[in-house]
Amino acid sequence: MEIKKAAVAGTMESSDVYVEIKPASDIAVQIESVVAQQFGEEIERVVRQVLEENGVKGAHVSLNDKGAVECVIRARVETAIRRGEGERDQ
Amino acid sequence: MNNSKVVSSIKEAIQLAGLKDGMTISFHHHLRNGDYVLNMVMDAVADLGIKDLNVNASSVFDTHEPLIGHIKNHVVTGLEADYIGGVVGRAISHGVLDKPVTFRSHGGRPSDIEQGRSPIDVAFVAAPTSDTMGNCSGKYGKSACGSLGYAFADAMYAKKVIVITDNLVPYPLADFSISEIYVDYVVQVESIGNPAGIVSGTTKITRDPVGLVMAQYAAKVIEHSGLLKDGMSFQTGAGGASLAAAKYLKDIMLEKGIKGSYGLGGITSYMVDMLNAGCFEALLDVQCFDLGAVESIRTNPRHREVTASHYASPSVRSSAVDSLDVVILGATQIDTDFNVNVHTDSNGYIMGGSGGHSDTAAGAKMAMIIAPLTRARLSIVVDRVLTVSTPGSTIDVLVTQRGIAVNPRQQELKERLQKAGLPIVEIQDLKRIAEELTGTPKPIHLGDKVVANVLYRDGSLLDTIKSVD
Numbered sequence: 001m002e003i004k005k006a007a008v009a010g011t012m013e014s015s016d017v018y019v020e021i022k023p024a025s026d027i028a029v030q031i032e033s034v035v036a037q038q039f040g041e042e043i044e045r046v047v048r049q050v051l052e053e054n055g056v057k058g059a060h061v062s063l064n065d066k067g068a069v070e071c072v073i074r075a076r077v078e079t080a081i082r083r084g085e086g087e088r089d090q
Numbered sequence: 091m092n093n094s095k096v097v098s099s100i101k102e103a104i105q106l107a108g109l110k111d112g113m114t115i116s117f118h119h120h121l122r123n124g125d126y127v128l129n130m131v132m133d134a135v136a137d138l139g140i141k142d143l144n145v146n147a148s149s150v151f152d153t154h155e156p157l158i159g160h161i162k163n164h165v166v167t168g169l170e171a172d173y174i175g176g177v178v179g180r181a182i183s184h185g186v187l188d189k190p191v192t193f194r195s196h197g198g199r200p201s202d203i204e205q206g207r208s209p210i211d212v213a214f215v216a217a218p219t220s221d222t223m224g225n226c227s228g229k230y231g232k233s234a235c236g237s238l239g240y241a242f243a244d245a246m247y248a249k250k251v252i253v254i255t256d257n258l259v260p261y262p263l264a265d266f267s268i269s270e271i272y273v274d275y276v277v278q279v280e281s282i283g284n285p286a287g288i289v290s291g292t293t294k295i296t297r298d299p300v301g302l303v304m305a306q307y308a309a310k311v312i313e314h315s316g317l318l319k320d321g322m323s324f325q326t327g328a329g330g331a332s333l334a335a336a337k338y339l340k341d342i343m344l345e346k347g348i349k350g351s352y353g354l355g356g357i358t359s360y361m362v363d364m365l366n367a368g369c370f371e372a373l374l375d376v377q378c379f380d381l382g383a384v385e386s387i388r389t390n391p392r393h394r395e396v397t398a399s400h401y402a403s404p405s406v407r408s409s410a411v412d413s414l415d416v417v418i419l420g421a422t423q424i425d426t427d428f429n430v431n432v433h434t435d436s437n438g439y440i441m442g443g444s445g446g447h448s449d450t451a452a453g454a455k456m457a458m459i460i461a462p463l464t465r466a467r468l469s470i471v472v473d474r475v476l477t478v479s480t481p482g483s484t485i486d487v488l489v490t491q492r493g494i495a496v497n498p499r500q501q502e503l504k505e506r507l508q509k510a511g512l513p514i515v516e517i518q519d520l521k522r523i524a525e526e527l528t529g530t531p532k533p534i535h536l537g538d539k540v541v542a543n544v545l546y547r548d549g550s551l552l553d554t555i556k557s558v559d
Binding site: 014015034035037038039041042066067068069070 | 436437464465466467468527528529531532534535
């Protein structure tokens, strides 16, 4: 899946995560999280996994995480990917 | 005989009071996040070139952020408080102050002042109304805050007392709270505070469905605890879920025709509604949280101001917490031994304090913690709290939306609640349920420096708080 345009998903509410994705030639993941100490590595692992599962080879993804659980992070990242591939308008 | 104690400025009062380097000054927090007085006084002190002061404030709010600058400039080198909000707390956690902060409880503070363990050189009383000789009250004036409960010990035991008011009235103010016999100087200023800041943003009933479930459970726990009968006394915090619990409790009390004895503590409009509906004979009020409470304490003789000592001191003959049946309290963390943290957040930053938490928990027949099982991907229930604010031996019940845990030492209560069909679980199970949802958190890293000592209400050291790098 190719990221053709910048897209966002999620909110800055507590227990949610705000995901931004941009087209790029490589993969880069940037994470800001209120639970960075407790779950920072785990969050990055999940984001990279979702990118891989969706066949994304090039994208810069940044997360502003307000303590979202894993299923929420997966859903928000996946939504950002789908919005970024340009199939439908945001 | 001089018939006025009014002096022209805060600076003049400070100089007349003889404030010098190294002394202790004190403040009370009834104006909450609307308070101007602490900042005005500290600016005046800094202008006068006075340094190395110890500040004993009953609470420090975010509006007191300029205090950080005074610490950096060594105007303030010591800090004692019962509660420190997140802004100043963060600076303290980063080690801005060389000396550890001393945290007390709302009962421990006046106890230590009255016992001479925590002497005050100059006390500053923020008075919404004062006469020219210093008889003062929080019930009247544009900055009315209601009770002045926390200021009494300061006024009665400080070597010098300065009243700062924005509503100076002719002598005598008949309905005074703090008497002129304690007051040295009176200063009139344009404004002592922002009335909008006196009313906390938290004093609204929650509409969050999780909060409402917790509140319903909390009310049912009280209903089936064996304590819900004529004469019951009750305290609750100003958090949204606690207020919702009070509302459900009120419905149950009215339905069953139960007449309680008193409501205690920081008082909100919801407690006033319970008084007026006949749920209580009286309110004992150390601090008003909203304008409904201010109006009530001004007009209703059954709504009484009490001093902080009367509220919660462990060293007086008796205090109101000693007769308390039920208290509802919050927590940032609670561990499997029921120890509660209300001082630090999940990353170790100072963002609160005991207030009356440990006092009421010690006094009440049933101390109940009400908290959501998780907040922002972290379990409320942990193996060991980062900071012990209130010992688990004084906590009886934890209410979450996913179940209710009863301290093992309260076997009879546990059986009562089980019989009533409430969802009773072990506290370890709550931790497990939470971590199934969140995952297992990695332990956080804290610094080596002790930035605060937490004193229990009897003056003993309960815990220390480490710096955050």
